[in-house]
Amino acid sequence: MELTTVWIILIAVLWIGYFVLEGFDFGVGMLLPVLGKNEAERRTIVTTLGPVWDGNEVWLLVAGGATFAAFPEWYAVMFSGFYIPLFIILIALIIRGVAFEYRSKRSSLTWRRNWDIAIFIGSLVPALLWGVAFANLVRGVQLTPTGAGDVAPFVTYTGGFWALLNPYALVGGLTTLTLFLTHGAVFLTLKTDGEIRTRANAMATKAGLVATVLAVVFLLWTQLAYSTKAWTWALVAVAAVCWLAGLAMNYKKREGWSFIFSAITLAGAVAFLFCVLYPNVMPSTVGSQFSLTVTNASSTPYTLTIMTWVAVIFTPIVLLYQGWTYWVFRKRVSPSQIPDPSEGSLDLPHEVSKVS
Numbered sequence: 006m007e008l009t010t011v012w013i014i015l016i017a018v019l020w021i022g023y024f025v026l027e028g029f030d031f032g033v034g035m036l037l038p039v040l041g042k043n044e045a046e047r048r049t050i051v052t053t054l055g056p057v058w059d060g061n062e063v064w065l066l067v068a069g070g071a072t073f074a075a076f077p078e079w080y081a082v083m084f085s086g087f088y089i090p091l092f093i094i095l096i097a098l099i100i101r102g103v104a105f106e107y108r109s110k111r112s113s114l115t116w117r118r119n120w121d122i123a124i125f126i127g128s129l130v131p132a133l134l135w136g137v138a139f140a141n142l143v144r145g146v147q148l149t150p151t152g153a154g155d156v157a158p159f160v161t162y163t164g165g166f167w168a169l170l171n172p173y174a175l176v177g178g179l180t181t182l183t184l185f186l187t188h189g190a191v192f193l194t195l196k197t198d199g200e201i202r203t204r205a206n207a208m209a210t211k212a213g214l215v216a217t218v219l220a221v222v223f224l225l226w227t228q229l230a231y232s233t234k235a236w237t238w239a240l241v242a243v244a245a246v247c248w249l250a251g252l253a254m255n256y257k258k259r260e261g262w263s264f265i266f267s268a269i270t271l272a273g274a275v276a277f278l279f280c281v282l283y284p285n286v287m288p289s290t291v292g293s294q295f296s297l298t299v300t301n302a303s304s305t306p307y308t309l310t311i312m313t314w315v316a317v318i319f320t321p322i323v324l325l326y327q328g329w330t331y332w333v334f335r336k337r338v339s340p341s342q343i344p345d346p347s348e349g350s351l352d353l354p355h356e357v358s359k360v361s
Contacts, residue, residue, distance in 0.1 A: 008306060008309035008310065008313060009075075009299040009300060009303045009309065010299065011309075011313065012071070012075040012076070012299075012303070012309060012312070012313075013075075013076075013279070013283060013286065013299050015071065015075075015316060016068060016071050016072055016075065016076075017275065017276060017279040019064055019067055019068035019071060020064075020068050020275050020279075021271070021272045021275045021276065022064040023061070023062075023064035023065050023068060024135075024181075024271050024272075024274075024275050025188075025268045025271050025272055026057075026061040026064060027058075027061045027062060027064065027065065028132075028181075028184065028185040028188045028189070028271055029185070029188045029189045029191070029192035029264075030054055030057075030058050030061050030128070030189070031128040031129075031131060031132040031185040031186075031189065032128075032132075032185045032186045032187065032188045032189015032190060032192065033050060033053060033054055033128075033189040033192060033193060034054075034101065034124045034125060034127065034128025034129075034189070035125055035128045035129050035132065035185075035186055035189065036050070036186065036189055036190060036193065036205070036208065037050050037051065037121055037124055037125060038121050038122070038125055039208070040190075040193065040201055040204045040205055040208065041121075041201070042200075043340075044117070044346045044347050045340035045341075045343050045346040046200070046201055046340050047117075047121065048109065048340075048343045048346045049197060049201060049338050049339060049340045049342075049343055050193065050197070050201065051105065051108065051109075051124075052338050052343070053192070053193065053196040053197060053338055054105070055105070056330060056333075056334040057330060057331065057334065058102075058105060059102070060327055060330060062098065062102075063323070063327075067323075071312075074304060074308065074312055075303060075304055075308075075309060075312060076286060076297075076299070076302045076303050076304070077302070077304055078159065078297060078301070078302040079286045079287055079297050079302040082148065082160060082161060082162055082287060082297060083142075083162075083287060085161070085162065086146065086148075086161070086162025086164070087138055087141075087162070087169070089166045090134050090137065090138060090166070090169060091138070093130060093134060094130065094131045094134050094135070097126065097127045097128075097130040097131050098127065098131060100123050100126070100127045101123065101124055101127025101128060102127075103123070104120040104121075104123035104124045104127060105124065107120055108120035108121065108124070109349060109350060110349050110350055110351045111349035111351060111352060112347055112348055112349040112352050113349070116349075129182065132181055132182045132185045132186070133178040133179070133181070133182045134178060135178075135181055136174075136177040136178035136179070136180055136181030136182065137169060137170065137174045137175065137177060137178040138169075138174075139177060139181075139275075139278055140173055140174040140176070140177025140178065140223075140227075141169050141171075141174050142278075142282060142286075142287060142288075143227060143231050143278055143281055143282055143288075144171070144173050144174065144230075144231060144288075144290075145231075145287075145288035145289060145290040145296075146162055146164050146168070146169070146287065146288075146289070146290060147162065147163050147164035147168065147289070147290055147291055148160040148161065148162055148163075148287065148288075148289035148290075148291060148295045148296065148297070149161065149163050149289075149291055149295065150295055160289065160295050160297065173226060173230075176219065176222060176223050176226065177223055179219050180216070180219040180220050180222075180223040183212055183215050183216035183219055183220075184216050184220065184270070184271060184274070186208075186212045186216070187209050187212040187213040187216050187267065188264075188267045188268070188271065190205045190206075190208040190209035190212055190213075191205075191209045191251065191255060191260065191263050191264050191267050192264060193205035194206045194209060194255065194258075194260040194263070195260040195261060195263075195264050195337075196337055196338060197337060197338055197339060198337045198338070198339040199339050199340065199341075201339075201340070206255060206258060206260075209252075209255045209263070210252065210255060210256060213248075213251070213252045213255065214252075216248075217248060217249075217252070220244070220245075220248065220274070221245070224241045224244065224245075224274070224277065225241070227277070227278070227281060228241055228281070231281055232281040234280065234281070237277060237280050237281055240273055240276055240277040240280060241277060243269075243273045244269075244270050244273035244274050244277065247266045247267075247269040247270045247273065248266070248267070248270040250262075250266045251263045251264075251265075251266030251267040251270060254266060283299070284298050284299050284300070285297065285298050285299075286298060286299060286302055287302070
């Protein structure tokens, strides 16, 4: 197997890890103001993400870094052409991270309500726009050559921001949004107890049915319009069967199996998109000769060789550490375990504030 193929597989695995792990992060963030009926319940919901949300985002950083090192021209064209949506995602992730850290610093209801809105928006926007971005990669974008004379031509995106918001991409965005919403609800059934668990179970069923319709439309549209490989139908079938199995397990309140099947569905969907895309990494709608592929967008073999050795050494370490984190914080959380949920960590003690 050529190193370019190895690295497109590794990048696909990184995106699978990001969508599976950060996917339930986004879902829980979107559900915070919906399932949390009081401060104790909202603190409980946030606590389920406390030990893991920042670690989950590492998958995105590594995926971006791997793309930059292994396929620099793909990175350059994609991050410049998709600058506005990626910038919006970045701002949303920053606001979301700050909100997680700041919402419990003060006891003010207005303060916490505003940060809850920030968590909701900071989760919803990336959940939608990541689907839009990946759908546009599969569909193809307007790549045109630049360079003249003795300068070797290269391609650049000339379609503009609004061209990315085409019907196919919007369906892709709504698909990832509802899949993440369901995935987050299933995660909450697995990590909470009491009323939150009951509400999350009902929400997973409702959101899962909506996601089913959107996912069927998006995957069939992708296979019929953009895939030239008959065997990718198998990935569509795997994703569909696992999703239905996950909804069935959720109905039977088998939360662990429901989460596993939900995760497999997201992994299968991402793998499907990469398989449809390969050997392209960024198709051009202007002409196939202008498309970026794993060959013409890659780094030198020497660079890929060094990167492969680094990945072989450090990837298992990262996986072991993150697996250990999930194992340590595997217990359920309930509102009764939240001490003084209305107090802020930066507020003065009650006696001091009363005197002042």
